[in-house]
Amino acid sequence: MADNGYETGRGLSRRRFLKLAGVAAMGAAGAPWLIDPARAQVRTSARVVIAGAGAGGLAMASRLSRLLDGARITIVDSREIHWYQPGFTLIAGGVWAPDRVTTPNSAFMPGGVEWIKADIAEFDPDGNRVVTDQGQTVRYDYLVVATGLELDYGDIEGMERSLIGQHGIGSVYAGPQHAAATWATMQAFVEGGGLGIFGRPPGGIKCAGAPLKMTLLTDYHLREAGRRGRAELIYAAHNDALFGVAPVNERVTEMFGSRGIEPQYSHVLKAVDPGRRTATFDTPDGDATLDYDFLHVVPPMSPPDPVTNSALAWQEGPFSDKGWLEVDQYTMRHRRYPNVFGIGDVNGIPKGKTAASVKAQAPVVAGNLVRVIEDREPTHRYNGYTSCPLVTAVGQAMLVEFDYEGNLIPSFPFLDPLEPSWVPWMMEELMLRPAYDAVLRGRI
């Protein structure tokens, strides 16, 4: 622990890192997720519809257009601008400008894929068709659902997206401009001090590390400004842990302790009064209302309504409460509609709501879909791989990677996943974006 209160990196020199990163990249050349260019395309006249053109949808369009010969592939999404969402944390942490995360979706759209610029209003898996909000019916033989998830700010009484950047409210999740507004709000808090409140809601959320990153980055900026003593930081955890993977939880708890960040367990944000700057939490002892100076809101998240309202949603079990997509957690194939697959945040599976999960899922979904087209059983399996460079300060991060069972599965043997250092930070800041773009282009 350094005098400034945050951890120093360990002694891996930049030269050694670049050498090892090079080795790692070469290792990836033989990795099973790469598309073998020598592999024969599968000839088919199947109609494949991909719902959503985010990270998962674009990765699937790229892969399938290479693997299939003669298929009619259609992707449906009204969104014209792609957001590189992992960069939002860097914007809200004052490291990146918002324009670094936006790219026209057309830049990722593979040739030969039809793009319908509309949203799907209705999924009709019994009729093998989707209906867009423009009234167009699109029929398919195979469907890949990649709609991501929605941010339900309205589920918190008094809260709405437009409040981000006002009344001491920040939220890194809503978009690049909201992340920038969050940075401005954080800076005002660093200047003025007081009580900063962070936390996360129950249920599946994308990048569960992001709420922790925002807490640690605020602590970092307060220390850098020499104002840590003028602020109190509280983290409202929805249950009895700060993170759902035991060794990571232990490490973060220890880190919070050493930095003086107070966890408050079983606290769920239920209401905000922006004018009075109060936040009310549902706790086992009843409502608790706190006066805040900076409130970082992480909204509850759920699948888009057309998924929830369709027969594709889980009908029972833990993922049915919000209507997540009912896929088999290993094959990514729908459990009741065998011509339907899911990828990304929309899936009702125990883990896997990160772009890194999309990278791991894409070859599984594409490989299994091709096998099903060939009338064979799906054999590719996803192990729950989820990862996130858990930023602990500007210039430092831990590369946390785990599977369904909560086992840590580090990709880089030279990196301690629970030790903050500059190496994962360099990955987050410099290497993740090119790797992400390569996933969307189906290259890795």
Ligand SMILES: Cc1cc2nc3c(=O)[nH]c(=O)nc-3n(C[C@H](O)[C@H](O)[C@H](O)COP(=O)(O)OP(=O)(O)OC[C@H]3O[C@@H](n4cnc5c(N)ncnc54)[C@H](O)[C@@H]3O)c2cc1C
């Ligand atoms: C603040 C933040 C930090 C993050 N940090 C990391 C990180 O460090 N590492 C990491 O790996 N991941 C991170 N992520 C998570 C990562 O960005 C997501 O998990 C990933 O983008 C999921 O891909 P997706 O395709 O499922 O969803 P998205 O990429 O969100 O795409 C969904 C698409 O579906 C479209 N859509 C929605 N409804 C419909 C409809 N009805 N019809 C048609 N189209 C529809 C949307 O317009 C959108 O284009 C972070 C995310 C956030 C917000």
